[in-house]
Each structure stands twice: as C-alpha cells, then as structure tokens.
Amino acid sequence: MVGAGQAGIVLSAALLRRGWRVTLCSDLTAEQHLESGARPTACLFGDQVDYEASLGLDLFPDAPRAGRIRLDLYTGDRLVAFSVDAPLRKPALAVDQRLKYAHGLRELAARGATVVTGSVTPGDLESLTATHELVVVTVGHKGFRGLFARDPVRSVHTSAQRSLFMVNVRDYDLDAHPRHRDIVFTFVPRVAEVFWIPFWDKDVGASRSIVVESVPGGPADRFGGVTTASEGLAVLRGLVDEMLPGQSAFLEPTRPTRETTWIRGSVVPAVREPVAVLRSGRHVLGLGDAVVLNDPIAAQGANNATRMARFFAARLDDYDGTATWLRARFDEFWEVGRYANGLSNGLMAPLTGYQQDVLIAASRHPEIGERLWEGFDDPSSLFPWFFDAAAAREFLARRGVGRWDVLRYRLGLAGKVLGHRVFRRPAPA
Numbered sequence: 001m002v003g004a005g006q007a008g009i010v011l012s013a014a015l016l017r018r019g020w021r022v023t024l025c026s027d028l029t030a031e032q033h034l035e036s037g038a039r040p041t042a043c044l045f046g047d048q049v050d051y052e053a054s055l056g057l058d059l060f061p062d063a064p065r066a067g068r069i070r071l072d073l074y075t076g077d078r079l080v081a082f083s084v085d086a087p088l089r090k091p092a093l094a095v096d097q098r099l100k101y102a103h104g105l106r107e108l109a110a111r112g113a114t115v116v117t118g119s120v121t122p123g124d125l126e127s128l129t130a131t132h133e134l135v136v137v138t139v140g141h142k143g144f145r146g147l148f149a150r151d152p153v154r155s156v157h158t159s160a161q162r163s164l165f166m167v168n169v170r171d172y173d174l175d176a177h178p179r180h181r182d183i184v185f186t187f188v189p190r191v192a193e194v195f196w197i198p199f200w201d202k203d204v205g206a207s208r209s210i211v212v213e214s215v216p217g218g219p220a221d222r223f224g225g226v227t228t229a230s231e232g233l234a235v236l237r238g239l240v241d242e243m244l245p246g247q248s249a250f251l252e253p254t255r256p257t258r259e260t261t262w263i264r265g266s267v268v269p270a271v272r273e274p275v276a277v278l279r280s281g282r283h284v285l286g287l288g289d290a291v292v293l294n295d296p297i298a299a300q301g302a303n304n305a306t307r308m309a310r311f312f313a314a315r316l317d318d319y320d321g322t323a324t325w326l327r328a329r330f331d332e333f334w335e336v337g338r339y340a341n342g343l344s345n346g347l348m349a350p351l352t353g354y355q356q357d358v359l360i361a362a363s364r365h366p367e368i369g370e371r372l373w374e375g376f377d378d379p380s381s382l383f384p385w386f387f388d389a390a391a392a393r394e395f396l397a398r399r400g401v402g403r404w405d406v407l408r409y410r411l412g413l414a415g416k417v418l419g420h421r422v423f424r425r426p427a428p429a
Contacts, residue, residue, distance in 0.1 A: 001025065002120050002128070003138035004033075005097070006042065007288030007305035009104035011136065013055040014313035016111050023114040023132065027139075030102040034202060038261045039097040041166055041209040042302035043183075043197055045377035046090025051310055059103045063200035065091035068182040069373045073359065076188065078245050081413055084362040085179075086369025089377065092183065094209060096168075096202040122147060129282035134319060136312075137276075138305070140289035148272035148286045154338070160266035161348045162213040162295055165223040167232050168199060168261040169254035170207050177250040180208065186244045190350055192220035193297060194244065201257045208254075210236065213297050216266070219243075223264045229256035232264070267295050271341065274330035275323045283323040287312065291330075292337065294344040299376055304340045308333060339379035346387055354392040358385075360409045361401045368399060 001008045004026035012022045028036060043066075044052065052058055071084040109115045120128070122144055128135045137144060174181055184196040192214045199209040214220035220239055226232040233256055240247050256262065272291040277283045288305035311333045319325060351359070362368040375382035385395035396406070 001136050001138065002125070002284075003140075003288070003290070004028075004101055004105055004115075005138055005140065005288065005305070006100075006302045007290075007309050008136075008138035009101065009108065010052065010055065010057070010306050011138070011287065011309035011313055012108050012113055013057055013104075013111070014309060015316065016108065016113060017055065018313065018317065020316075021114075022108070022112075023116060024105070024108055025116045025118075025120050025128075026101075026105055027117075027119050028101075029117050030105045033098050033102040033105070036098055038166070038168070038263050040263060040296060040301070041094055041168075041195075041197055041199065041211055042097055042100075043092055043094040043299045044302055044306065045092045045299070046088065047377055048303050048306040049090065049093045051306060057104065057107070059107065060093075060095050060099065060200055062205065063093060063095050064181075064198040064206050065093055066182045066198045067091050069185065069369075069376075070179050070182065071185040071187065071359075072244075072246065074186065074188045074244055074246075076191075078243065080246060082360055082363040084359060084369045084372065086362070086366045086373055088373050089370065092376075093200075094197050095200045099200070099202045125284055126278055126280055126282070129278060129280070129284060133321070134316070135284040137284050137286050137290050138288045140293070144290070147276045147284075148274070148291050149276075151271045151273055154271035154334070154341070155269070156341075156345050157269045160216065160268050160295075162193075162297065163216050163221045163223065163266050164264060164296070165212040165214070165226070165232060165236070166209060166263045167229050167236065168201050168207050168209045168257040169233065169251075170201075170204050170257050172208060172250055172254050180250055184247075186247060188220070188243050191215055191218050191243070192239070193347075194240075194247075195299075196247070196250075201261065203261070204257045207257050210251075211296065212236065212239070213295070226262070226264055229259045229262040232262045267293065269293055269295050269341075269344065273327075275326050277323060283326070285312075285326050292341070294341060295348060297347045298340070298344040298379070300340040300344050300379065303376070304337065307337065307340075311337075336380055339383055342387065343375060343379040343382060352389070354389040355386060357406045357410075358392055358396065360413065361396055361399075361406060364409060365399065365401065368396075368401075 001012050001024045068087050072080045075081050186194045195211040197209045199207045201207040287308045294300045384391040
C-alpha cells in the first residue's frame, strides 16, 4: 500500500482483517504527520463513519458529531432568501487528518502491518511489484504525476472551478450561536460557498473548520495574498461582513487553532485510468485521489476513498493477478462511484430553476431536506430527481408539493426580497 491517507489506511485495515499480509508505505512517520502543516478538512458521512468504526478505526470518541445541516442561501444584497434545516440520517464526523493518519499508522503496525517510512518514487514501484502480489497506490494526485492517465470520457473539467481557502478556529460561543453545533452551509450563488464544520483539531480538540469555495476571479476570490492563518481569518471576516452578515457575530471572537492551520489553493477535478502499467509490464492499482479527484464542494474526497477501499477489500480475495481483472472491478465500482462525481460537478454549476424549486420546497418541508442531505452520504440517492427537471417535478408532487405550491413559495420569497430592498436601513458610513 503506497500512501497512508484515507484510502490507504482504510483498505489496509480491511485487508488485514481478511488475512492479507500488508506493507504500508508512508512518506511520513506518525510523529511527522502530527507536526506537518494543515491538511484539507475531510468530513465523513454516516455509512463511511460506520465502516471505519467496524474496522476498529473509530479512534476519537470525543470528536463532535454533527446531526443536522443548515443551508442559508443569501441574495446578492446580504439577505437570507431561505434556509433548509434538516437532520442527517446518521451523524457526520470531521477529524484532523494529521491525527487520523498518525493514529492509523500506529494502529495498523500494532495489528501486524509492516510500516515502511520514506518517499516512494515511480522507479520504486518496479521493485515493489516484483515482490508483492499487488501494489495499490493511494497517494494523491501530486504524488505520482502522470502515472495514471487522465480519462477524457469520465473527466468533465480541465481547469479549477473554485479557489479554496480553509482555516480552523476556536473561541466561539455555541450557546449564543446554537446552529453552529452542527454543519452550516452559507451560499451566495455564483459567488461563493462557505462551509462551517464541527471539527476535531489535533491541537485543541473541539473546534470549527471553515472552508471557503470562491468562483475564480469573483468578488469572494480574495485569499491569494494570505500567508498566515490570522491573515486569512481577517480576510474571511471582511468577506463575511460584506456578504454573509448573519455569520459575523459567530466569527468575530474566533482565533486560529494554530497559525499553521490554514490552506489555500485549487483543485482540477479529474478521473484517471485505475491501472498503470510499468515499464516491466507489471501493473499497479490506483485508489482514492490518485484516480478520482473531486473538488471538495460536495465533501466527497474522503467519503469516496472510503467507498473505494470498502469495495475493493470485499473483492480482492478473487484477484487473479491481471490488470484486466482490476479494470473490470473499477468499472463495476464506477456504476455507483460516478454519482459522487456527478454530485460534485453538479454543485459547482449554477442552480437550475427546478433545483431552486426543490431547495425552496425543502425550506418548507424538512423531510425533503433530509433527502437532500442523504446525498452527501449516498450521492446516488439524489439521482435523477435533483438533476433532471421532470424527475424533480415528480419527486415534489409525490410529497404533496405541486407547481402552484412552488409558485406560491417563490412569490413569497420575491415579496420578502422586495420588502428588504425597500425598507432596509442604509449601511452605516
């Protein structure tokens, strides 16, 4: 197993349980993982949380679990047009990846895995494939650039669709802001999406991770010059005051969990060929971000890596040693895995009229909100009804929401927005 991230640790634990002998190659020791820079926030949803627990990887019992999601959709003039507030079927969990990887390495070593520390180069893969029944590369997209060829049919984008910024914060008041006990999404359509996530930070424990996804070149794309967490938090406060004033009071007293707990950058989503053939003719399997890389807007990175690990762990006992077998299994996985990509790509596109109708209806009917949030755990559950106009109308009608109801809801929102614009107080000088 080359790579000790989400896919590598979960698949290693599953294969050890099934009786495989596992060598886990990590570029960092457990101690180095703990002292490394911040990593992206990975929020696992219900079934993936349960699967980790079934493998004995539920190592952080005090970490906060989120039982609900609240979405606030803002208009361009700082007004919350509507909110969708509904429970999750099972709690979600976000743990600092530095903690997860460090504890995962130690746990797997205690279970009998051979842990090898140090960088693995593409050339090293030749010797590994000569001495192991199977080599699985789970290192992310930057680890082995060009090893797995881009699949032009399954890849939708050729450039980053969002500019990303993340910072972990402490010193907030949950009694004053109880909605932040769970996950909060705040959106300004075609400008930015901001995610406020209950988090277990390696330095302070219970905290909040705030992730900003900005449309490149847009008014929220302003983190390019940030060099510290405090600088980033100051920029974030300015953005929130300007566009999301309902969150200003929560954010104002916060400070970073540490000056290094921040990230900025971007992701070019891509799907790659799952098997790479080396010069020797031997082959390696790719999993996780190595072959399926999504923008984090739908929180599918760690969830999809866990699904892939679970899928292959249940089938590798029948592995016949050929690349053909591995490709066929990946194609089988893709029949379900493609929905995670469809969800991620779909959320980066402007909301269609029928998607707005579903969201507006969900603001009135929490059971529709529950179905929406289930999509983060099982993206296939959103298809076709959230991505097809006719299916969306049928979905709403089966829940007692007809076209006249949607029109009435829209008229009510239009009146709310108009009233805000007519009667709002002028901004202070």
